[in-house]
Amino acid sequence: MVRDAGRLIRHVHSWMSRPLPPPPAALRRGPLRRGAFDTRARSPRLTSLLGAALGVAFLICFVTGLLSHLIQHPPAWFGWPSRPVGLYRVTQGVHVATGLASVPLLGAKLWSVYPRLFSWPPVRDPAHAIERASIAALVAAALFQLISGILNIARWYEPMPFFFTAGHYWSAWLAIGALLAHIGVQLPIIRTALTRPSPEHAPAGALTRRGLLGAVGVAAGLITVATAGQTVAPLAPVSVLAPRRPRTGPQQLPVNKTAGGAGVRDAIFDPAYRLALTGPGRTESLSLADLAALPQHTVVLPISCVEGWSATATWTGVRLRDLIARAGLDPEGAEAYVESLEARGRYRATTVPPPHARDPYTLLALRLGGQPLHPDHGYPARLIAPNRPGVLQTKWVGRITVRRAS
Ligand SMILES: Nc1nc2c(c(=O)[nH]1)N[C@H]1C(S)=C(S)[C@@H](COP(=O)(O)O)O[C@H]1N2
Ligand SMILES: [Mo]
Secondary structure, three states, X not given: OHHHHHHHHHHXXXXXXXXXXXXXXXXXXXXXXXXXXXXXXXXXXXXXXXXXXXXXXXXHHHHHHXXXXXXXXXXXXXXXXXXXXXXXXXXXXXXXHHHHHHHHHHHHHHHHHHHHHHXXXXXOOHHHHHHHHHHHHHHHHHHHHHHHHHHHHOOOOOOOOOOHHHHHHHHHHHHHHHHHHHHHHHHHHHHHHHHOOOOOOOOOOOOOHHHHHHHHHHHHHHHHHHHHOOOOHHHHHHOOOOOOOOOOOHHHOXXXXXXXXXXXXXXXXXXXXXXXXXEOOEEEEEOHHHHHHOOOEEXXXXXXXXXXXXXXXXXXXXXXXXXXXXXXXOHHHEEEXXXXXXXXXXXXXXXXXXXXXXXXXXXXXXXXXXXEOOHHHXXXXXXXXXXXXXXXXXXXXXXXXXXXXX
């Protein structure tokens, strides 16, 4: 049995490393000719150093992105707490920052290896062909992740003929799988390259390796500073590339979707507006005056958009747990389904799970910064809960259905 397996493996191995016929030498021109590239600044060490930095950035980006996905689409085994209130703000800020810092790292890494695209012969044997195909998959998935992520934070959806969230999520698995396989295959090379002391210096005048690494580091730092202001308020003035600034927008808060864009203007200003509050076996209609007559609470909580911007604001309104009790359930074991007056749209409704439903900071907010909500911020009432992605902070709330948590 074991002998057979051993023989099979040897057989596959020899088949995989069986040399393929060389391609016609006449093709060896242009970038394929010998010595077509200046290799002085390129080395396995440079490539390995860039790869290590990129690997760390990608891993952090993957984990924080996966977390964001789980919070938005929680499977039965997954739970996410309501405290600390700003945890999601940090994890998602880190997700977007590591993604953006990966841009110069990936650029430099590709520059350091692209001459190999023209290596001769293009494929030596079947094993080599598989290795090259896996690198092609890794490069394609990595580029797709960075480009789609940047288009998303720039809110430029036209070039993406697919649903961003699904595309970005599935391609992330492809990228991380290809990355782990790549690290596994390259490990011996990486180990020698990183343990051997840095060899010969490049001749004066040429781009030195250290200079290149420094430039890449500076570029990554500049990109971070130029965008982190979308969530780190003191950096806002220098964040020239940030698509949003924390203090810019109606009531000093950025807007994701406007009331006009959501088509809710008529519904939200209708004097007949009532909040439908439904619990097991009963439904109640609450007017704005009814809601304002209930005990009011004020909390300071951020909106933390999945697109990486976030901003803190002061919200006043009715505790969701008070509404749950009013609908006839114990807030300790209840969840709430919150629906917008918005007729269509992916983000018109969310489920508030028990940790957030019972948290005294979770409000059906009526006021922002002491004033009634601006129409674009969800007038007449919107959900605001601690430690939740902005996409789950439903605006223009028209109905709340309370049920026992499963
Ligand atoms: N009904 C509804 N609520 C919504 C949205 C939406 O499209 N429709 N967008 C969400 C997203 S993605 C974010 S980041 C926050 C932003 O809130 P703001 O526009 O008040 O800053 O609202 C959320 N609430
Ligand atoms: Mo968002």
